Amino acid sequence: xxTPTSTGEAVTLAGPAGALEARLERPEGVPRFRxxxxxxxxxxxxxxxxxxxxxxxxxxxxxxxxxxxxxxxxVGASAGEYDAGRGEAGDxxxxxxxxxxxxxxxxxxxxxxxxxxxxxxxxxxELNARGTPPAALLLVAPPVHHYNFAALEAPGCPVTVVxxxxxxxxxxxxxxxxxEETVFRxxxxxxxxxxxxxxxxxKDLKELALSRLPGAEGGGS
Numbered sequence: 332x333x334t335p336t337s338t339g340e341a342v343t344l345a346g347p348a349g350a351l352e353a354r355l356e357r358p359e360g361v362p363r364f365r366x367x368x369x370x371x372x373x374x375x376x377x378x379x380x381x382x383x384x385x386x387x388x389x390x391x392x393x394x395x396x397x398x399x400x401x402x403x404x405x406v407g408a409s410a411g412e413y414d415a416g417r418g419e420a421g422d423x424x425x426x427x428x429x430x431x432x433x434x435x436x437x438x439x440x441x442x443x444x445x446x447x448x449x450x451x452x453x454x455x456x457e458l459n460a461r462g463t464p465p466a467a468l469l470l471v472a473p474p475v476h477h478y479n480f481a482a483l484e485a486p487g488c489p490v491t492v493v494x495x496x497x498x499x500x501x502x503x504x505x506x507x508x509x510x511e512e513t514v515f516r517x518x519x520x521x522x523x524x525x526x527x528x529x530x531x532x533x534k535d536l537k538e539l540a541l542s543r544l545p546g547a548e549g550g551g552s
Contacts, residue, residue, distance in 0.1 A: 344401065344429050347421040349410025353401035354379060356392045363395040364466070364545040365430050366440040369423060369447030373406045373413045383444040383471060386533045390540040394547065396440065399430045403450070416449050416478060423454040431463075438545040442469035445501065445527070449478040452486065452515070459487035466545045469493065470517070471536070472501045472527055475509040483515075490517035491543050493536065495525030 339356040368387045371377035379385075379400040391398035403419045404411030411418065431439070443451030448470035458464050464487035471493045473480065492515075494506045503521070510519040520539065525532045541547060 342399075342401075343408075344426055346404065346409070346411070346425045348404045348412070348414075348418060350408070351401050351404070351410075351422055351426060352379075352406075352408040353399055353426060354388075356388050356398040356400075358392050358395045358397060360395065362397040362434060362437060364391075364397075364440055365434045365437045366391040366396045366398040366442070366544075367423070367427055367430060367451075368398060368400045368441075369443035369451050370400070370403065370406075371445035371447055373403050373419070373446070377446060378402055378406050381444065382533060383529055383536065384447070386537050387442050387444075387469070387471075387540050390537045391440065391544065394541055394544045396544065397430075397434055397437075399426060401426050416446070416453060419450045420453040420457070423450050424457060427454065427458070439465040440467050440469075440543075440545050441465045442471065442540070443473075444471040445474055446478075448473040449480065452480060452483050455486040455488070456484040459485065464488045467491070467543055469540060469543055471529075472498055473506060473509075474501050476502055476505045480509060480513065480515075485514040485516075490515045491539075492517040492519045493522065493539060494519065495522045495527060495529060495532070497524055498527045500527040 342353040344351040388398045402409040
């Protein structure tokens with residue numbers, strides 16, 4: 332079900348716990364890549380309308396990509412209940428498979444913010460096991476202190492981690508330590524004097540995302 336909106340198309344997807352509310356952002360012209368962006372914690376006001384999520388989505392559209400953002404189970408009009416990342420990974424894979432079916436021949440880019448970065452990291456490990464990893468992955472403020480990132484399998488693609496060094500939710504030192512030890516082998520980029528929600532730094536975050544998108548210099552291929 333597709334309904335035109337001022338921020339793209341409102342799309343209702345079939346998820347493992349029922350309908351998923353989503354927005355599909357299309358670029359002008361023929362899309363060059365496809366992208367999915369996942370939102371922060373469902374129980375603390377996180378949704379697909381989060382400013383970090385919409386900033387990353389706009390970056391994708393500006394770069395010529397078709398981008399999907401969606402509400403996890405139990406958020407907005409999405410059916411189901413919060414499931415601590417397990418069911419949400421299923422939601423992600425359902426959304427990803429729908430987008431891949433709509434745009435099967437495009438390189439794929441995936442990003443997540445906070446809780447959404449854990450869901451993305453979990454889902455990408457499954458995609459890699461299928462033999463279909465994305466071209467690149469962006470994790471913004473990954474909550475490595477709260478979720479078991481150490482148990483996740485390698486994603487099979489380049490990974491960029493962005494972390495504010497004044498984050499009041501996710502301890503920056505924990506992210507730094509994890510980045511040095513994880514099989515994800517990420518490029519870690521620290522934003523100075525930046526809190527968890529990247530207030531005042533969204534433009535910089537957008538520019539960084541643009542440099543890591545498929546086809547960008549230094550980005551995924």
